[in-house]
Amino acid sequence: MSQHLSRLQISEYLIGSGDPFGQWHARECPACRAEIKILARPLALFRASVHRWSERQLSAGVETAPVLQFTRESYDRAWYSAGAYSLLVHGAMAALLLVAGSVKPVQRFARDTATLIAPRLKPYLPEKSAVQGGGGGGTRSPLEAERGKPPKIAPRQFTPPRVDPFENPKLPMTPAIVSSLEPPDIPMPNLGDPLSRLSLPSNGTGFGGGIGSGFGGGVGPGKGPGAGPGSEGGVTGGAYRIGGGVSAPSVVFKVEPEYSEEARKAKFQGTVVLQLVVDEKGMPGQIRVVRPLGLGLDQKAVEAVAKWRFQPGRKDGRPVAVIAMIEVNFRLL
Amino acid sequence: MERVISSEAMPALVERVHSLDNFEALVEQYRPRIFRFILASLRNRESAENLTQDCFVRAYQARDQFRGASSAGTWLMQIAANLVRSHEASGRLKFWRRTLRGDVDPSDAGDAIPDGQTSPEQLAAAKQQVERIWKVAGRLSGKQRTVFLLRFVEDMELLEITTVTGMKEGTVKTHLFRALKSVRAALEEQTK
Numbered sequence: 001m002s003q004h005l006s007r008l009q010i011s012e013y014l015i016g017s018g019d020p021f022g023q024w025h026a027r028e029c030p031a032c033r034a035e036i037k038i039l040a041r042p043l044a045l046f047r048a049s050v051h052r053w054s055e056r057q058l059s060a061g062v063e064t065a066p067v068l069q070f071t072r073e074s075y076d077r078a079w080y081s082a083g084a085y086s087l088l089v090h091g092a093m094a095a096l097l098l099v100a101g102s103v104k105p106v107q108r109f110a111r112d113t114a115t116l117i118a119p120r121l122k123p124y125l126p127e128k129s130a131v132q133g134g135g136g137g138g139t140r141s142p143l144e145a146e147r148g149k150p151p152k153i154a155p156r157q158f159t160p161p162r163v164d165p166f167e168n169p170k171l172p173m174t175p176a177i178v179s180s181l182e183p184p185d186i187p188m189p190n191l192g193d194p195l196s197r198l199s200l201p202s203n204g205t206g207f208g209g210g211i212g213s214g215f216g217g218g219v220g221p222g223k224g225p226g227a228g229p230g231s232e233g234g235v236t237g238g239a240y241r242i243g244g245g246v247s248a249p250s251v252v253f254k255v256e257p258e259y260s261e262e263a264r265k266a267k268f269q270g271t272v273v274l275q276l277v278v279d280e281k282g283m284p285g286q287i288r289v290v291r292p293l294g295l296g297l298d299q300k301a302v303e304a305v306a307k308w309r310f311q312p313g314r315k316d317g318r319p320v321a322v323i324a325m326i327e328v329n330f331r332l333l
Numbered sequence: 334m335e336r337v338i339s340s341e342a343m344p345a346l347v348e349r350v351h352s353l354d355n356f357e358a359l360v361e362q363y364r365p366r367i368f369r370f371i372l373a374s375l376r377n378r379e380s381a382e383n384l385t386q387d388c389f390v391r392a393y394q395a396r397d398q399f400r401g402a403s404s405a406g407t408w409l410m411q412i413a414a415n416l417v418r419s420h421e422a423s424g425r426l427k428f429w430r431r432t433l434r435g436d437v438d439p440s441d442a443g444d445a446i447p448d449g450q451t452s453p454e455q456l457a458a459a460k461q462q463v464e465r466i467w468k469v470a471g472r473l474s475g476k477q478r479t480v481f482l483l484r485f486v487e488d489m490e491l492l493e494i495t496t497v498t499g500m501k502e503g504t505v506k507t508h509l510f511r512a513l514k515s516v517r518a519a520l521e522e523q524t525k
Contacts, residue, residue, distance in 0.1 A: 011513045015484065017491050017506060039513070042462035042520055043485050046470075049463045050486045054369035057378045 005032045014040060151175045240315055240322050249278040249310040249322055257304035257328055260296030264332070268293075272301040272328045280319040282310040293330065301328040356396065360389050363406055366487065367413045373482050374417045376471070384420060388413045403496050410487070411497045414479055421475055465519045473512055480505055481512040 005013070009022045013036060026032050100106055151161035152174060161175035240246045262268075273291035276284045287305055292298045305326055313322030367388055372381035391412050392399075399408055470478055476498070483489045483497060494505050 007517075008510070011510050012506075014513065015491065015506060015509045017502075039517055039520070042459075042466055043516070045459050045463050046466040047486050047488075050369065050373050050482075054372050055365065057372055057381070058365060058368050 004029060005035065010036050010039065014043070151177050153177065240313065240320050242313065242322060242324065246315045246320065246322060247313050249282065249313040249324055251308055252282065252311050253307075253309040255304045255307040257297075257300045257330070259330065259332075260300050263295040263297050263330065266295060267332055268295050268297070269331050270297070271330070272298055274301060274305055274326045274328060276305065276324055276326060277321055278310045278312055278324050279321045280312050282312045282319075284308055284310065290325065297330050301330075304328065356393055359392075359405060359409075363409050364389070366406065367409055370410065370413055370482060370487060371417055373470070373486055374478060375420065380420065384413070384416045388416055391416075403493070407489075407493050407496050410483070410489075410493075411499075414483075414497050417479065418475060462520060465522075466516055469512075469515045469519045473515065476500075477508045477512045480508040484509055 005022060005025060010026075010032070012019075013022055013026050026036055153176065157176055159173040159175045161177065242248045270293045271291070272289060272293045274287055275290045276287040278284055284305055287302050289298045289302065293301075305328065310324075312319035313324070314320065364385060368381055368385045371384045371388075372378065375381055375384070388409060392409055399405070403411075470481060473481060479498060480494060480500075483494050484491075489497070491502055491505060494500075495502050498505065500508075
């Protein structure tokens with residue numbers, strides 16, 4: 001009895017598994033009580049602090065109770081019948097509306113009283129793209145293209161028009177050009193350039209099939225499968241080519257192209273040739289690389305030229321869109 | 334050893350089984366406790382909230398399997414302890430432990446000092462002690478910490494702890510002894 005508790009016994013007491021003697025001693029002996037208290041008091045503090053902390057965290061947390069609804073309500077007969085009545089009433093109302101709407105006097109009344117406002121659709125409709133100008137052609141003949149009726153219009157060109165069509169082609173296709181406009185109707189038996197004044201059979205000075213001085217399978221001085229001086233499909237109107245009353249645009253503002261890192265390392269020099277359309281306001285557009293150089297210089301040239309500003313080319317004193325070629329030189333100093 | 338159910342124990346047993354019928358009340362009653370245990374184990378409020386929710390969902394799904402062998406609180410705590418263990422095993426905690434080691438605000442812990450701690454230095458000492466125990470509890474192994482928290486925070490009896498953890502009584506005791514040893518060492522280090 002005089003023996004005080006060992007550390008192990010104190011631990012046992014705290015754990016709650018001490019033997020009866022140990023528990024009795026712990027209650028009776030002041031020395032042992034003090035010894036126990038050294039450990040028990042911090043533990044009690046710890047316990048209280050954890051409790052307090054947990055309460056605080058729990059109340060600070062978002063209330064998630066609605067997620068966990070442990071109610072045992074079942075949809076018994078009363079609920080089902082209520083649902084059926086609801087369905088019935090709503091169905092009846094919908095049927096009533098339908099029936100009322102199909103009666104003639106009601107329809108007339110509605111038409112007379114209700115004001116219908118047509119919404120403005122214009123901002124949402126796709127804008128008709130401007131006519132893009134037309135094609136060119138020719139078979140590198142020394143003579144200009146012959147005058148004749150324009151070929152028929154088709155959404156896609158399979159055979160370029162020719163002044164002298166092939167005899168007995170294996171796969172006969174009607175020659176056509178791509179255009180959104182109706183070409184002028186000229187009563188002539190043979191195909192040709194309707195704007196030409198020549199009447200000798202010739203496909204024109206251009207190349208790439210077709211009729212005219214441009215290239216591509218169209219008709220006229222442009223390029224592409226259309227007709228007229230523009231490019232791509234369509235009849236006239238697009239960008240003009242320089243010459244024949246069309247003045248060349250001149251550069252107003254110029255940005256020197258940067259050298260690309262690769263080209264500088266390789267000590268690479270040369271010239272990039274770009275084709276672009278200078279519009280009526282002198283802005284460059286549709287920039288294409290005609291003669292590439294590589295090593296990233298093409299992109300640098302396009303980037304630079306896109307920033308250039310021009311005095312637009314003129315036709316009959318009016319600024320027009322003009323197709324122009326630009327050479328961009330890359331020289332290392 | 335077969336457990337014999339005496340006739341007096343029967344009503345209590347029936348009551349236990351029926352205590353699950355009113356699940357909402359059960360949630361109300363035990364949610365703070367479950368949350369506290371998980372929070373103290375993981376020291377992360379988000380995880381603790383999630384796992385508390387999980388715990389009750391699992392209990393609800395498995396409520397038919399509850400035979401009344403223990404009280405509903407013990408049963409729930411058992412689920413919670415399993416959840417904590419699997420959560421730790423999943424490795425997510427490793428990350429949290431690293432980043433949120435100091436998730437427990439020491440000033441929080443110190444605020445909860447019981448009455449009679451009027452003098453400032455006593456308050457400071459108590460605060461420090463609590464912080465020490467927190468640190469020790471964080472360093473304990475998973476099993477030791479679970480047992481330690483169940484005993485000294487949740488005030489559970491040894492037998493209850495064996496039910497919750499599924500360990501034998503001797504094992505529980507060993508874990509508790511070791512945990513107490515660490516606590517004592519930490520506290521003595523402080524007084525030096």
